[in-house]
Amino acid sequence: xxxxxxxxxxxxxxxxxxxxxxxxxxxxxxxxxxxxxxxxxxxxxxxxxxxxxxxxxxxxxxxxxxxxxxxxxxxxxxxxxxxxxxxxxxxxxxxxxxxxxxxxxxxxxxxxxxxxxxxxxxxxxxxxxxxxxxxxxxxxxxxxxxxxxxxxxxxxxxxxxxxxxxxxxxxxxxxxxxxxxxxxxxxxxxxxxxxxxxxxxxxxxxxxxxxxxxxxxxxxxxxxxxxxxxxxxxxxxxxxxxxxxxxxxxxxxxxxxxxxxxxxxxxxxxxxxxxxxxxxxxxxxxxxxxxxxxxxxxxxxxxxxxxxxxxxxxxxxxxxxxxxxxxxxxxxxxxxxxxxxxxxxxxxxxxxxxxxxxxxxxxxxxxxxxxxxxxxxxxxxxxxxxxxx
Numbered sequence: 001x002x003x004x005x006x007x008x009x010x011x012x013x014x015x016x017x018x019x020x021x022x023x024x025x026x027x028x029x030x031x032x033x034x035x036x037x038x039x040x041x042x043x044x045x046x047x048x049x050x051x052x053x054x055x056x057x058x059x060x061x062x063x064x065x066x067x068x069x070x071x072x073x074x075x076x077x078x079x080x081x082x083x084x085x086x087x088x089x090x091x092x093x094x095x096x097x098x099x100x101x102x103x104x105x106x107x108x109x110x111x112x113x114x115x116x117x118x119x120x121x122x123x124x125x126x127x128x129x130x131x132x133x134x135x136x137x138x139x140x141x142x143x144x145x146x147x148x149x150x151x152x153x154x155x156x157x158x159x160x161x162x163x164x165x166x167x168x169x170x171x172x173x174x175x176x177x178x179x180x181x182x183x184x185x186x187x188x189x190x191x192x193x194x195x196x197x198x199x200x201x202x203x204x205x206x207x208x209x210x211x212x213x214x215x216x217x218x219x220x221x222x223x224x225x226x227x228x229x230x231x232x233x234x235x236x237x238x239x240x241x242x243x244x245x246x247x248x249x250x251x252x253x254x255x256x257x258x259x260x261x262x263x264x265x266x267x268x269x270x271x272x273x274x275x276x277x278x279x280x281x282x283x284x285x286x287x288x289x290x291x292x293x294x295x296x297x298x299x300x301x302x303x304x305x306x307x308x309x310x311x312x313x314x315x316x317x318x319x320x321x322x323x324x325x326x327x328x329x330x331x332x333x334x335x336x337x338x339x340x341x342x343x344x345x346x347x348x349x350x351x352x353x354x355x356x357x358x359x360x361x362x363x364x365x366x367x368x369x370x371x372x373x374x375x376x377x378x379x380x381x382x383x384x385x386x387x388x389x
Contacts, residue, residue: 026282028125
């Protein structure tokens with residue numbers, strides 16, 4: 001074989017209707033939704049499975065409902081792979097009497113589900129493979145131009161290019177979509193513990209400038225996600241901030257390696273340009289306090305796939321703003337409790353005295369209340385009024 005002929009051979013170009021950078025939950029959800037619309041999809045990621053990320057690992061009922069629209073129903077019969085939770089419990093700092101302020105509310109219709117991030121990723125991956133999505137692992141985007149994407153391995157040619165490559169999105173930079181406003185930046189740390197869940201609620205422990213989220217993820221394991229304005233030096237340091245939780249976990253061995261991450265409240269203006277669209281954290285985000293990160297990217301995926309099929313990215317731009325509107329409002333409201341200890345204490349006490357108010361908060365949060373923004377506005381007014389009660 002002539003070596004010169006090999007050197008002069010044109011590079012192989014992989015063609016598809018949609019090219020997606022990033023094979024996390026947002027990218028996989030987008031790939032699934034686009035394939036369900038009959039589009040050919042190629043997806044590339046710099047890593048290879050299993051892909052993990054620091055995450056609270058709880059799927060609220062609205063996230064599960066949207067996941068079902070993507071053709072994925074989680075098996076509720078296997079307690080080793082996931083755990084059902086039926087509501088949310090807030091636990092404040094101990095009062096002067098030594099008892100923490102506690103309030104809880106159950107979901108009105110369907111429960112939520114806790115499961116390891118890697119297991120959820122595998123379910124999404126399996127569904128995408130079944131739909132014929134092409135995967136290109138350890139493949140990193142270098143440049144984009146027109147309908148071409150140059151990576152470290154090959155060239156892709158697609159009508160649509162989607163950036164699902166996280167908060168430091170390369171696609172976003174290449175598309176000139178960096179204009180954004182960031183209103184909060186906090187640090188998260190996740191650790192699993194080998195202990196049977198002591199409750200079928202997700203527990204949220206509150207203290208000054210920090211929260212701990214405890215999610216049951218199987219019959220023998222829980223996930224604890226700590227989020228604060230300052231970096232935790234260790235899991236022990238994080239637990240020291242929450243004495244009641246620390247006591248619960250005294251004899252519970254940690255499993256796996258702790259993972260850290262940054263959680264942002266960031267709004268992009270806009271999220272599309274030409275034939276390029278952003279999704280998931282690449283397109284902006286709300287603070288982890290909402291627990292809505294996965295639900296957001298699943299809803300975005302369905303909206304984006306429809307827009308791609310109908311050649312109407314303007315419709316996705318509108319849908320993206322609408323999808324983020326309520327979670328952004330809820331994030332701002334709950335972060336007020338993180339910022340102002342007096343407001344937090346009085347709000348939690350109000351919720352404890354008036355559990356129906358907390359139940360209303362939860363129903364609005366998961367979209368069960370029909371008039372979503374009106375309900376959220378009423379909630380915000382109630383929280384602020386608690387300052388005087």
